[in-house]
Amino acid sequence: MSDGLRVLGTAAHVARLLGGDSSIHSLYGPEGSPVYHFLTRYDEADAEAMLAVAEGRKGTLLELACGSGRLTFPFLEEGFDAVGLDMSPYMLGLFAARLEEEKEDGADYTGRVSTIEGDMTSFSLDRTFDFITLGANAISYLESDQRASLFDSVRRHLSADGRFLMTLIEFPGIEERAESFETQAIVATGADADIPMLLTLLDYVDPVEMLRSSNFLAHRVEDGDIIDTKIFTALSHVLPAAPLRAEIEAAGLRVLQQHEVVSQFQIQASFAITPKIYLLEAAL
Incomplete structure (x- = not known):
């Protein structure tokens, strides 16, 4: 069931054709999670960008929304010990x-990685990490107080010389556009x-509304x-990089650099506004 999920654009019309709310499910729920996993498993662009920042260092990693x-x-392949935190048991x-x-x-x-449902x-883990990552534009699902x-x-949770690495998707000039x-x-x-x-x-x-509605119409096939x-x-906010940098600084972190990330999986290239992917690098 949809549990009140909001769907925008063509997908909303398709949902009505398919019977309404009963056809709508979370991309991160029990049936949607394998779809998300299939779509993202081999998109390594932000992982490569983060590892480039971490080059030559070893230590501990906390991946948020893992x-x-x-x-x-x-990161495990490069010798890091890791903790993955996610609120979806699926x-x-x-x-x-x-x-x-x-x-x-x-x-x-075994022994080098653990996961936490959270x-x-x-969160409070009673330890610090050399790297904390948040990828896949996950920051856009949060309201300002949550951010x-x-x-x-x-x-x-960041060590004294640690790095917080976060990717986001920005639509340059979207503030000047009125049409969806x-x-x-x-x-x-x-x-x-x-x-x-x-x-x-x-x-x-x-x-x-500065909202993005990402929808996958899935036809399951058998024989x-x-x-x-x-x-x-999945419904997310469209968040420009500059306000996010200010929010990070307001929390007591320093934004060191903003790196542009090039992905081989940019289906978004056919948008009216070509999005850019950025990696924000912050420290204490």
Whole structure:
């Protein structure tokens, strides 16, 4: 069920066609999590950018909103010890499954990584970390008071010479635009995938409300036939980089650099405004 999930743009019309709220599900819920995992597992752009900042250093990592470990595993490969924190038990289940996959492939991270089901906006782990990461534009899902609490929690958990690394997506010049815009794309899993699906991305941006509605119309396929159709959705804020830098500084952290990140998976390239991905690097 939708549990009050808000869907904008073409996806809202499709939802009505499919029967309304019963067709809408969270992208991070029990059925949406595998879809998100499939779509993001091999997008390594922000992980590569973060590891470039960390080059030559080893230590400890805390990945906030870790999901299935898209950032954690590259850091583990480089010799870091890691903790992954996420509030979705379904995403943490995928994290555990990936740990087993890695073990079968000869990479046993037992004893070097753990996961915690928790809220990234307010956590207390009684330790500090050399690197704290927040990827995949996850900051955009938070309200201003939640962001302030997150940055405060980060400050309290960052080591004296540690780094907080956060990626965000910015739509340059969006404040000057009055009309909404949308991009659409089709992605298909392999026929031999665990969950064979035909996915249609319906990604809608409202520059007046400064909201982004990312929706995946998922047709589940079995033996060549569509057996189920659902919409998996996530609603986020459109946040320019400059105010976020100010919020980070207000929490007692120093923004050292803003790096541009180039991704091979930029489906967003067909937006009316081409988005940019930035990595903000902050310290105490």
